[in-house]
Amino acid sequence: MAEQELGTTFRPKFDANGLVTAVAVDDATGDILMLAHMNAAALAATMETGEAHYYSRSRRSLWKKGETSGQIQTVRQMLVDCDQDAVVLRVSVGGDGGACHTGARSCFFRAVTPEGGLRRIDE
Amino acid sequence: MAEQELGTTFRPKFDANGLVTAVAVDDATGDILMLAHMNAAALAATMETGEAHYYSRSRRSLWKKGETSGQIQTVRQMLVDCDQDAVVLRVSVGGDGGACHTGARSCFFRAVTPEGGLRRIDE
Helix, strand or coil: CCCCCCCCEEECCCCCCEEEEEEEEEEECCCCEEEEEEEEHHHHHHHHEEEEEHHHHHHHCEECCCCCCCCCEEEEEEEECCCCCCEEEEEECCCCCCCCCCCCCCCEEEEEEECCEEEECCC | CCHHHHHHHHCCCCCCCHHHHEEEECCCCCCEEEEECCCHHHHHHHHHHHHHEEECCCCEEEEEEECCEEEECEEEEEECCCCCEEEEEEEEEEECCCCCCCCCCCCCEEECCCEEEECCCCC
């Protein structure tokens, strides 16, 4: 298997749009908070500051999580997967501790039902 | 906010390549096992069979996880995020309980060090 898969060099594999996928996990509870994307600049800013930065595909710009909401994500640990096209950020969250713009704590606040509908799991 | 963000209708938002992002989580431990992608067919097969199917971007084909390795992922719960372009699958894993083709249990078996290297966290 390739060095990228088993080695000790961090060499992120950006996709055709220059992005890797990022999953933010609450370091205290292990809950998945959100999924977003990072370009090289977002990754560099995150590693330099210790606070999560993402790349907004809709706004096409670098974005510091929590800059307006106060929901700053301080990175406790960053993991990378075997093919280095995805990272997991274990974070402590500032402000009210949430991550979702809807007001929910996690963006994953609905379960798909067997009938193909959605059911809130956070109420 | 839109119905897609707060409503009870499951209406996945596929990207330009017809994919949503999927994160598989070990239902017993909460550990993130892997990140992959699903097209509409993979999503339908997963919901119909209760076992995780993904779409391989490199092989350009539908792929039932564990078909050759025995690491079948039985879906206990599927969550969707606010904008419905990502799902979390809480799964029970067959075979040896792992998910990564490298032999590691989770694909996220390396942490990025402050120096920008990688360190195995599963040994």
